[in-house]
Amino acid sequence: MSFLSNPPTPTEEAIITNDGFFPDIEPLKLRAFARLDGTVTVDRLTYSILSAIASVNAELWQFKSSQQQLGISTLAAVPADQIAGVNVKVIHYLRAVYSAVQADLIEHYRDFDTTGAGDKAAEKLEQRTNDLRRNMRWAISDLLAIRRNTVELI
Template identity: 45%
Template sequence: MSGFIATGSTAEAYVISNDGFWPDIDGATLRAAIRLDGSISDARLEVAAVNALIQVNQELRGLKASHQADGHAVLADVPADRINDESCLVLLYRRAIYCTAAAELSERYRSFDSTAEGNRNAEELTPSIDEYRRDARFAIRDLLGVGHCTVELI
């Protein structure tokens, strides 16, 4: 008898290497953090994570240059508060990556099922996608040391 379960989990750890300054991303930890089961393959998760790394790293290019100019070789070396013996800056960076990847995966998930039930599920996912994007934006802005809101008078 077969024990195949389509939504099982993948337990193998793998690391997505970053540029040296920003921390690497552990694929298994990312999967657990955004609560993905095995229906999203490691390859698909890696594509979303790499895209998130590219986007977030580009947005934080100036911050990286500033920290490196101050003599910090890696983000974890930048003086910051610590939680669970880990730099808050590293935690915020990871949050930005995780939320950006989760938003992309949620958007792609919408295309799996075009039935009426799939359309209802897609509508239910829209707030999650927006919330993931918001959380990523907040983490990036916290890293940059700027507020979460921009207001202009017309």
């Protein structure tokens, strides 16, 4: 009988400072949301968060610019509904970033298990990655208040 143990989940991680308009990302909250344990190192998670922020922010630069021209300095100040005291736009933004991070981690940790069971699991992970990328797209669409479209060419 063998025993495999995951590294301990970090209990402290530095907050990833965003650009001032979009909210900062708290890695510990993301870990809890995505159920990430110590297998995902602090450095790897930080890199994935930075990549996700850069990607989502790039897609939202025009939205940000238009809001700033109206004198709105943060996403949380954009007029929107509040749920549990949180601006809905912020909820959508965090969902987009969290989904992008999870998809990135799955893609980079796929080759972790190279056994036959790992090959079978890879197919399930590919579907999960697609779902996460879709969730990211939908969250961005929801933040921008535009329709979600899924188009498939035959």
